[in-house]
Amino acid sequence: EAGVAQSPRYKIIEKRQSVAFWCNPISGHATLYWYQQILGQGPKLLIQFQNNGVVDDSQLPKDRFSAERLKGVDSTLKIQPAKLEDSAVYLCASSSRGRNEQFFGPGTRLTVL
């Protein structure tokens, strides 16, 4: 079974630029999560989708971050404009339903200069 796919794996941008990340969850997984992991910290939930609906985006900085999950499958996370403090690994995870094991993708390592 294929795992969670993410791209790109690495991205370097300058502050105030825009960036987008893509995630393809495990087939059939209804719940999709985007996490931000800053070096030395645990993952912090940014947004959670159930199918194509948002169920939790309370920690998403909505003035600069946006995410969508069209058709309840793939998802994109966008940052516009980026700040230095956005430098982190962005992890996508999926689960068959909200209470089950989460499977993580390899992450996108973002560096903002």
Add this chain to the structure above:
Amino acid sequence: RKEVEQDPGPFNVPEGATVAFNCTYSNSASQSFFWYRQDCRKEPKLLMSVYSSGNEDGRFTAQLNRASQYISLLIRDSKLSDSATYLCVVGRVTSGTYKYIFGTGTRLKVLA
């Protein structure tokens, strides 16, 4: 105060040693508990779920104490390959949604 707290370590132990990590959580409504393992520059992967009765998987034993709101992970006969960060994860319902809260992780280094 963070909802899920862990000692960040690092814990440096010799091969063959027994090491224990604790994790405390502050929300008594927490319903599910997990240990995830994260290797350097890799994604987290589920190590084991934690049940009230305690559970064991080979050299790993996890325990939950709901009254004191802490979770523990015991690793016996440590191997070099156990070197990683161990993340404590708590699941609960909030605003009708099931969500997971991660601790900052405890770093383990097993030395030859």
